[in-house]
Amino acid sequence: MIPVIIPYYKNRNQLAKCISHLGAQTVTVELFIRDNNQDNVYFTAAINEGIKQYLEHSCQYILMLNQDMYLECNAVEKMVEFMDSHPRCGIGAPLQLHSRDPNFVVFAGGCEAFPMGNHEYGDVKDFTEDKQIPWANGACMILRKEMIQEIGLLDENFLFIGSDSDYCFTARSRGWQIWRIAGAKGIHDQGASASIFNSNIERMKIKDMIYFARKWLTGDIYRELASEGEALNPETINTIMNELQQTLFELEGSSNPTPLVNHIEKIKERAT
Secondary structure, three states: OEEEEEEEOOOHHHHHHHHHHHHOOOOOEEEEEEEOOOOOOHHHHHHHHHHHHHOOOOOOEEEEEOOOEEEOOOHHHHHHHHHHHOOOEEEEEEEEEEOOOOOEEEEOOEOOOOOOOOEOOEEHHHOOOOEEOOOOOOOEEEEEHHHHHHHOOOOOOOOOOOHHHHHHHHHHHOOOEEEEEEEEEEEEOOOOOOOOOOHHHHHHHHHHHHHHHHHHHOOHHHHHHOOOHHHOOHHHHHHHHHHHHHHHHHHHHOOOOOOOHHHHHHHHHHHO
16 A cells, blocks of 8 residues: 555646546545645645654555646556665656657756756657756655655745755665666646746745755755856856745735746846
């Protein structure tokens, strides 16, 4: 039995489709659905609530899954088989396919994690091999319970974004591996973190990034682990932090703020 933790918020059609795909899996799964509609604790706390439900169970793995991620029928089985054969893999991630073109992969591994996460992407034929990656996207990650017991829960200082890459870097700093599992696939019908504009969510995103920067960018460990590490000298980090603070000021002072993604290229340009 594989526990599956799903933070649920508002879109019942997505949740129903996600559950339908889980019901067709070739291995047995058990669902923990955290309903955030009444008391929205946001993504990270919802995942942790589910993890805590299963830490004392006999399961070896726990799957965290977005409601907008629809797994192929053998995806969970493929992830479990991979984890069984790679005992130092603490976190595994399937290929995420485009909702309108399933031959196009929108996530095959994390690249730059800061100031906004970038992914490997391209034709599905280009991603047939399993591969160690810097970090995995939180839309779907299978976690080894032994790793969770060693490194702890996700950092709830991240409300909305950043907790996935943060957790992967934490795991890697403790000797665990993060892998892309090419045989496991699912459609990602990207939701709130990617496409829906909400001014409160935009403010949470920038605060999450500021916390990520304070936690990781000021030390040598991140520069060793991150794909963008060599470019992160003290001057660049200081520039990025100043730009993030200014962006947060603009978001909080505007009645009609622009989405955070529109600020990212400006931040990058001023940091180079």
